[in-house]
Amino acid sequence: MAASAERLRHAWGVHAVYVRDIKPGVVELRLVGFDVLRKVRMPRRVDGGLLRVPVALREDATAFLRDYRAVPHELVLGATLSGKSMYLRNLLTELAAQPVVLVGIDCKRGVELSPFAARLSALATDPEQAAELLPVLVKEMEDRYDLIKTRQGITPGTPDELITSDVWGLPESERPAPIVLFIDEVAELFLVATRKEEERRDEMVTQLIRLAQLGRAAGIYLEVCGQRFGAELGKGATMLRAQLTGRVCHRVNDEASAKMALGDIAPEAALAACAIAAESPGLAVAGDTSGGWSRIRTPYLSLADAAAACRRTAHIAPDVAALKPFRPYVPPAPAGLSGPVATTKPVTE
Numbered sequence: 001m002a003a004s005a006e007r008l009r010h011a012w013g014v015h016a017v018y019v020r021d022i023k024p025g026v027v028e029l030r031l032v033g034f035d036v037l038r039k040v041r042m043p044r045r046v047d048g049g050l051l052r053v054p055v056a057l058r059e060d061a062t063a064f065l066r067d068y069r070a071v072p073h074e075l076v077l078g079a080t081l082s083g084k085s086m087y088l089r090n091l092l093t094e095l096a097a098q099p100v101v102l103v104g105i106d107c108k109r110g111v112e113l114s115p116f117a118a119r120l121s122a123l124a125t126d127p128e129q130a131a132e133l134l135p136v137l138v139k140e141m142e143d144r145y146d147l148i149k150t151r152q153g154i155t156p157g158t159p160d161e162l163i164t165s166d167v168w169g170l171p172e173s174e175r176p177a178p179i180v181l182f183i184d185e186v187a188e189l190f191l192v193a194t195r196k197e198e199e200r201r202d203e204m205v206t207q208l209i210r211l212a213q214l215g216r217a218a219g220i221y222l223e224v225c226g227q228r229f230g231a232e233l234g235k236g237a238t239m240l241r242a243q244l245t246g247r248v249c250h251r252v253n254d255e256a257s258a259k260m261a262l263g264d265i266a267p268e269a270a271l272a273a274c275a276i277a278a279e280s281p282g283l284a285v286a287g288d289t290s291g292g293w294s295r296i297r298t299p300y301l302s303l304a305d306a307a308a309a310c311r312r313t314a315h316i317a318p319d320v321a322a323l324k325p326f327r328p329y330v331p332p333a334p335a336g337l338s339g340p341v342a343t344t345k346p347v348t349e
């Protein structure tokens, strides 16, 4: 096999299989999962910039970028074993390499997000902890609004370019680090058994809606993941969903679930999600409320490699004093796993 194809195989992981060289720098690939043949020029790594990370491959062999500045909040839906965790794993690992504060709520006792503890500034693993963490994030957001306001009124005659309505307009030295909050299996936050739990749920949902409505200007972004996200979850669910304008829908069990994710984007996108086969985990339909959508596939990334990437980047996690009490316990690295680890990277031509 030609050297160019070797490089491609390495860069694309198991998701693109070399078919033949067409001419120097151009090869034909079968994109596993999409089941189509593509002519692809030699890919180079995507340099997305802060908060703009490659996370999957599009059907046309270009990289799908998760761009928080353009689409601040996202909903990732899919049935069990459809590939949601793999998507989050890729996203989290890419963000971990940037000066971004990563926060997790994983009410499945932390089984999904704990492996990334070394890079997480805060982690809540049950609804009680989430109920303590969310108001701290809301307070952080309010403090950031105060900072922007102070800057606006700094002195009469402040040059126009220093007048800003979000953290991105602040001078770099004063700008707080962006925060991405990952919520795995959001339904766990909504489910209640007692009246007391219902009150706690209502408070959390209100806090989440506030973060979704106002977070962008404060540099706080949400990545919400679940199997379904409809009105049946209870008060506030549809209001919160409306704020999560980025949508990624993996295989779902019924049309109603696809419509929850994509119905307000494009009916054809919901149909495309319904057509995803059970044997294609990692395949999804991604869109946003502008109406644009495409089929995407996340690269395979093992949990061990993702965890190792988080350990390697732990030292760049920005400090947020208010989150210190929520810092997760980091177990010692397993022997033999502390060295450099190869990870697959979505690439583009």
Ligand SMILES: Nc1ncnc2c1ncn2[C@@H]1O[C@H](COP(=O)(O)OP(=O)(O)OP(=O)(O)O)[C@@H](O)[C@H]1O
Residues within 6 Å of the ligand: 078, 079, 080, 081, 082, 083, 084, 085, 086, 087, 281, 282, 283, 297, 298, 299, 300
């Ligand atoms: N892009 C991919 N390529 C190959 N295998 C994948 C891909 N994405 C997921 N898988 C495999 O599919 C299985 C399910 O993936 P994953 O755990 O991400 O699903 P999930 O939707 O999070 O499931 P659950 O809701 O049950 O946690 C895993 O064995 C995983 O390795």
